[in-house]
Amino acid sequence: MTESGKPILYSYFRSSCSWRVRIALALKSIDFETVPINLIKDGGQQFSEEFQALNPMKQVPALKIDGITIAQSLAIIEYLEETRPTPRLLPQDPKKRAQVRMISDIITSGIQPLQNLSVLKQVGQENQLTWAQKAIRPGFNALEQVLWSTAGKYCVGDEVSMADLCLVPQVANAERFKVDLTPYPTISRINKTLMALEAFQVSHPCRQPDTPPELRA
Amino acid sequence: MTESGKPILYSYFRSSCSWRVRIALALKSIDFETVPINLIKDGGQQFSEEFQALNPMKQVPALKIDGITIAQSLAIIEYLEETRPTPRLLPQDPKKRAQVRMISDIITSGIQPLQNLSVLKQVGQENQLTWAQKAIRPGFNALEQVLWSTAGKYCVGDEVSMADLCLVPQVANAERFKVDLTPYPTISRINKTLMALEAFQVSHPCRQPDTPPELRA
CATH class of the missing domain: 1.20.1050.10 (Glutathione S-transferase Yfyf (Class Pi); Chain A, domain 2)
Known part of the structure; x- marks a missing residue:
């Protein structure tokens, strides 16, 4: 999270997996900051040591939130659903x-x-x-x-x-x-x-x- | 489900995705019947019309349970967890x-x-x-x-x-x-x-x- 306590989304504009999470954040009105990880530039910024430490899979998205870093889009969305349940993204039944x-x-x-x-x-x-x-x-x-x-x-x-x-x-x-x-x-x-x-x-x-x-x- | 009400698992012995679900069923002591779908024989039994109607992805596993058929191993395991929570396969935190x-x-x-x-x-x-x-x-x-x-x-x-x-x-x-x-x-x-x-x-x-x-x- 940033000093202001906002979650940080490591994202690439074109990544479909990042987009899934951006939609969840938007639907749940969660204010966040984006740190762009360019998957093409510099041979792929996802391969930097700094980013690998955050997500060893070297993929976007990753979300820093509540003191942890979560990778994998569905794991992120399920976490958001459990901790910020409104509006819900999983039906009740x-x-x-x-x-x-x-x-x-x-x-x-x-x-x-x-x-x-x-x-x-x-x-x-x-x-x-x-x-x-x-x-x-x-x-x-x-x-x-x-x-x-x-x-x-x-x-x-x-x-x-x-x-x-x-x-x-x-x-x-x-x-x-x-x-x-x-x-x-x-x-x-x-x-x-x-x-x-x-x-x-x-x-x-x-x-x-x-x-x-x-x-x- | 069978006439006796047992869930039916469509499975292939070597499929790692089927094995995930078999472990969940075993841990939760859920009695089930296996219908083998041989992914190699006859050009692949997953391509039969009968099986495609059950799982359009033409993949194993699929589980018939509680009147529905669920495909995709994690979706099946999450369903089992929600409807048969003991022993739990997801931590509380x-x-x-x-x-x-x-x-x-x-x-x-x-x-x-x-x-x-x-x-x-x-x-x-x-x-x-x-x-x-x-x-x-x-x-x-x-x-x-x-x-x-x-x-x-x-x-x-x-x-x-x-x-x-x-x-x-x-x-x-x-x-x-x-x-x-x-x-x-x-x-x-x-x-x-x-x-x-x-x-x-x-x-x-x-x-x-x-x-x-x-x-x-």
């Missing part, structure tokens, strides 16, 4: 909570890791787009089918939940990697509805302290 | 819960997805071992460092937690992919301590209904 966590995990374990920066580096520049599309499409096929039975206005019923915090940044990644979203009308509809909410807008990659001028909107 | 979830997510999002069957198929047989090692080593480097500050007898303090349910199957994967574990004394020590517990033994890949005779122990 355990079965609906299971649906929220299942959808979140499909994205955070089943899709995003396969198209993240370190994997794309390994497959080589000329193969990156195809690889990322191959990672996202099967996941979106599954997600679309899951949402048929869980979705209302949002991913699970009519309340914004942790699942929605995972969905929107993953759709942005899909667009970045030129995945055709036509086969995913439910995903697209929910994404559009969520993007009308302020918390999803202020946390958007195009509006961060470290967003390069040419990408600002 | 929110900060320690955050540590447990962070370690679990490091493994389930940061390591396992990069070395799972579908990715290894994509990289081609001759590259599989190197790819898997490259996926596991950086994750274990991070994990070893995280455990220095969180571990007691187990991953977080002296109580078995969800993090331990993720650790043991991931260590087994590391051994399968011939990762040298010498640089990871903390991981190795905790793994050994956990493997002395009955719940980790009965759930082991070598003792499942679908374990091939030549791999039984």
Whole structure:
């Protein structure tokens, strides 16, 4: 935390995992400071000794809060939920909570890791787009089918939940990697509805302290 | 659930994600039936129409319980924890819960997805071992460092937690992919301590209904 007691979010404007946490902070009206960690510049600032001491995984996001540092976006969001429960990001009913966590995990374990920066580096520049599309499409096929039975206005019923915090940044990644979203009308509809909410807008990659001028909107 | 009301676990003996859930079921003394889904045979039984209807991600594990089907191992374990809280797999203190979830997510999002069957198929047989090692080593480097500050007898303090349910199957994967574990004394020590517990033994890949005779122990 800063001297003023604000939590510090180590974040990269374009990181979809960082965006998930920024949405949670915005929804819960938690005032925080951003420390940008540029994943590209200087060979990747996440590899600095200083940052490695904070998060040995050398990834963003990490959140300094209440005297501890938490890495991994869902662990951060679950902690915020337990310590700052309003508005809630997990439904009250355990079965609906299971649906929220299942959808979140499909994205955070089943899709995003396969198209993240370190994997794309390994497959080589000329193969990156195809690889990322191959990672996202099967996941979106599954997600679309899951949402048929869980979705209302949002991913699970009519309340914004942790699942929605995972969905929107993953759709942005899909667009970045030129995945055709036509086969995913439910995903697209929910994404559009969520993007009308302020918390999803202020946390958007195009509006961060470290967003390069040419990408600002 | 079966007619007798038992939960049904769709599982593959060798799947590390299935093993996580089998440990949770064993620790919580939840009686269940296994329906084996062979990920190799018949081109992969997870691709059958019947199984896809249960889990559109076409992955194990999936658990039918209380009238619903949950996929994704951590979502299943969190549901079991909320509905069958004894013995607990998440500590009471929110900060320690955050540590447990962070370690679990490091493994389930940061390591396992990069070395799972579908990715290894994509990289081609001759590259599989190197790819898997490259996926596991950086994750274990991070994990070893995280455990220095969180571990007691187990991953977080002296109580078995969800993090331990993720650790043991991931260590087994590391051994399968011939990762040298010498640089990871903390991981190795905790793994050994956990493997002395009955719940980790009965759930082991070598003792499942679908374990091939030549791999039984």
